[in-house]
Amino acid sequence: xxxxxxxxxxxxxxxxxxxxxxxxxxxxxxxxxxxxxxxxxxxxxxxxxxxxxxxxxxxxxxxxxxxxxxxxxxxxxxxxxxxxxxxxxxxxxxxxxxxxxxxxxxxxxxxxxxxxxxxxxxxxxxxxxxxxxxxxxxxxxxxxxxxxxxxxxxxxxxxxxxxxxxxxxxxxxxxxxxxxxxxxxxxxxxxxxxxxxxxxxxxxxxxxxxxxxxxxxxxxxxxxxxxxxxxxxxxxxxxxxxxxxxxxxxxx
Numbered sequence: 001x002x003x004x005x006x007x008x009x010x011x012x013x014x015x016x017x018x019x020x021x022x023x024x025x026x027x028x029x030x031x032x033x034x035x036x037x038x039x040x041x042x043x044x045x046x047x048x049x050x051x052x053x054x055x056x057x058x059x060x061x062x063x064x065x066x067x068x069x070x071x072x073x074x075x076x077x078x079x080x081x082x083x084x085x086x087x088x089x090x091x092x093x094x095x096x097x098x099x100x101x102x103x104x105x106x107x108x109x110x111x112x113x114x115x116x117x118x119x120x121x122x123x124x125x126x127x128x129x130x131x132x133x134x135x136x137x138x139x140x141x142x143x144x145x146x147x148x149x150x151x152x153x154x155x156x157x158x159x160x161x162x163x164x165x166x167x168x169x170x171x172x173x174x175x176x177x178x179x180x181x182x183x184x185x186x187x188x189x190x191x192x193x194x195x196x197x198x199x200x201x202x203x204x205x206x207x208x209x210x211x212x213x214x215x216x217x218x219x220x221x222x223x224x225x226x227x228x229x230x231x232x233x234x235x236x237x238x239x240x241x242x243x244x245x246x247x248x249x250x251x252x
Contacts, residue, residue: 011201012197012201016193019189023185024186027182027186030178038175039145039171042087042145042171043138043145046165047136047147049082049085051161052082053149053161054161057102060078061093061095061153062153072101075101075102079091079092079093082163087166087167088104088164090105090163091103091164092104092105092162094161096157096158099113101159143167144166145165146162147162148162204235211238211239211242218249223246223249223250224246226243
């Protein structure tokens with residue numbers, strides 16, 4: 001009885017271990033896939049924000065270059081509207097000369113931008129080029145995604161609109177919520193697996209236990225002892241072999 005219980009415990013432990021490993025692996029794959037999908041959606045949104053900002057700001061940027069400083073107020077309103085989107089941590093308009101005409105950060109306004117990121121590099125902006133040669137540029141700096149959209153007026157590049165989003169603020173809450181759901185599902189699956197494993201082992205151990213009792217009685221001299229087979233598998237074959245051995249001993 002002790003050995004059979006040990007078999008039941010070992011089998012149940014094996015089932016639990018396999019279910020836990022499989023569930024954790026599937027959960028990790030699902031979370032990774034979800035994070036990538038979310039980041040792709042966020043990039044699309046950042047591209048749209050930067051493109052819209054560049055499109056609505058071009059006349060004001062051109063006016064600033066021509067000495068119309070009222071355009072800066074318009075740009076500030078556009079920057080404010082852009083920043084209302086969740087996760088936007090920075091937004092700015094950089095003119096052709098590298099001056100920050102408008103920014104969500106008041107300390108950046110009027111400053112000169114040197115050593116731009118790839119998304120907003122205006123140090124070498126040739127004039128009069130095909131606008132298609134100045135596509136949106138996306139760069140990553142740690143948890144932040146920076147998108148720079150060219151500001152083009154009459155086929156001339158006059159500046160860059162930059163939008164920066166915090167991926168952690170946008171992705172982590174969603175991933176954390178789904179991770180909790182996946183862990184809950186994992187616990188449920190493991191629990192069901194343990195119950196199913198114990199039922200299976202009980203069905204497996206029952207015939208073995210009856211066969212063991214029969215062997216003990218036969219060993220004690222009860223040669224008429226027989227164990228009725230309950231299946232047609234290997235355990236059933238073993239039971240029938242036991243009965244044939246009992247028949248042989250009884251005939252002697």
